[in-house]
Amino acid sequence: MPASGSVSPTNRSNAGLARVLRGRLGSVRFLMTASGLSFILVVNALIGYGILQGRREALDAGARATRDLARMLEAQTLRTAFSVDRMLRDLAFALDTHPDGGRRGSAAIHDHLRRSRDSFGELADLVVVGDDGFALHHSADAPLPPFPLSDRGYFTSARDRASPGLLVGAPIVSRVMPGTRVIPLSRRWTDADGRFRGVLVALVDPTRLAATLESQRIDRKGGVILALEDGTVLLQRPQDRIGLTRLADWPAVQHALANRDEATIRDDVPTLVPPAAASPGTVPGGNAVDSLISVRRVQDYPFVIVATLPVRAVLTDWRRDTAAWTAIGTVMTLAIALLTAFVVRQHARREEDQARLARASRRIRGILDSMLDAVVTFDAAGRIVTFNRSAEVMFGVPESEMTGQPIEALIPDARGGANDRDLTALRRDGHAFPVGFTVSDLRLGRTPCAAAPHPAGPDEPRIYVGVIRDMTRRKQQEAELVASKTQAELANRAKSEFLANMSHELRTPLNAIIGFAEVLDSQFFGTVNERQKSCIADIHDSGRHLLDIVNAVLDMSKLESGRFDLYEEPVEVHEAVAHCMMMVRDRAAAGGVALNNLVSGSIATLWADQRAFKQVILNLLSNAVKFTPEGGSVTIAADVDEDGGFRLSVADTGIGIPPDFLPELFQPFRQAENAANRSYEGTGLGLSISKNFIDLHGGTLTCDSTLGTGTTMTIRLPASRVADHPSKVGGRSVGSA
Known part of the structure; x- marks a missing residue:
């Protein structure tokens, strides 16, 4: 056991490995190399995914192609069956109505059958067989066959089953045209009482039925099979590729038809096989081929259609594309590897250049640190090279964070204007302060020897030295003026907010006073005498007047604060x-x-705030009536200008407005100082509010007045506020002006 405090060899090995990994991961060259390899892997993975996705898409396209082949044969089969069925029904009607319809060998019936056959390209012959089994009529140029046809399947099926519809039989060899293989389509022929009179037979040439398919060159795309529901094969193309006698011998197709009427599967197509390996359902001479198969059951007719497409043919283009993408992936891998090597080498050179730049910076560092003013050096591109201690204190940011940053990060306007000028600088916390900025040009040249100095060349580095001085004290008075202006603006805003709040507070008790005055005047709580009624009327009128003043003050405060919203609608x-x-x-x-209204009913429809528009008109009319003496008149008129704009004027014959007051007419709380208007009540807000309302609509309100003669107030709105027709107003957007 290791002693306490000692490090085992395993731990030392792990610690060394960790240091190596940290060194590798911290190396830019290693990261660049790893990025290049990763990019190569990603590119090749994407190419591989694209190849797999292309194979899936090719198989999907092949499945769609087989379905298209099946639908093409289905459409032709349906068209042929429907046309033959209709022809046989018409033939039955012609035989029933023609006097020679039941007489054997009629020339007229023969000509009719021949014309019908010639008009239908797929028909080889038309035959009418009597109830005794002998042919009554046919469209061939040969004589009628003397032998009976009662052994034919189309005759026995029509005679025994009494089916009224179209019957389709297995392919047979024609006795009238030896060597010709035909598909019989027949209908039962009956009299008016439903008794059996014979069979109407249309013999379809399968080679003509497949002519359209062969014109589409299906031998290059795949194969098709037309069979009956019992599995009997009527038609298969190409004949030399598919070798089937009955669909019942093809288990995959039978299973698909057992589950649904239409399906697309993948299976081996029975083809020509060697004689020794021949089995039921195949033809000697070949092998099965992996194919995409589309199976369809034809609606309303006893047909089954099978379309096949070899998987090998489906994937031909995909194999060619796969080879191309493989080549592209190889080329891109080589290109990325070479590019990665080039970038790594360039980075090594860049590191050497940075080392040389660091040595040059240390040569002038001592000079910068000895300065008491803030000194910043930057190159010709404006990137900061050094940042002395005084600059760190002044701007509140260490040198390590500012190296390489543009000089505009400290002084936004450092490159504009002349030298030795006053500018605005930014501290780290975003605080701006005035500075004096002086820039000098410093050339770093090389001198081979002290006796013969060599001037700096044009390709040598150029450094600029900027000396920054704080000019806050000199700008203190300007800052105080700005503060005073800001305080005045805040006071004005506080006034507007106070008026708005007070107006809201006053409206509630005023509405209550007006409401109770109206209730008292209606004598709801008891009878009042005339003196009381007079007092109640004074209370009501005074409250209404004060409410109007409060509303005007509220609107004015909203307009001044920019919080008045227009609710636009057709007016x-x-x-x-x-x-x-x-x-x-x-x-x-x-x-x-006297009031004169010259506004016609069809003058215009405006897109405006209805309340504001009415308030403007009401203010103008009220002022005109108020300042017009007895016996005078007020006239309102409106019209549409030539440019499509709207104009409305209110003219009176009143006292007029002094010329020296016209410039202040639309200012709030201003009234002309004369004896006439002092006898009328008012706040002086009506015209100011009206002017602001019209300005919000993009229009103008002007005044034309002559003292002692009268005044005309004119409203003008732009053409965008005028609807072309009242029915179009609803289609315009709110605030379109």
């Missing part, structure tokens, strides 16, 4: 004007002032 001008005219009608009648 019909004539309705808003009519509503405001109704509100001032009684006041105008009491003062003997």
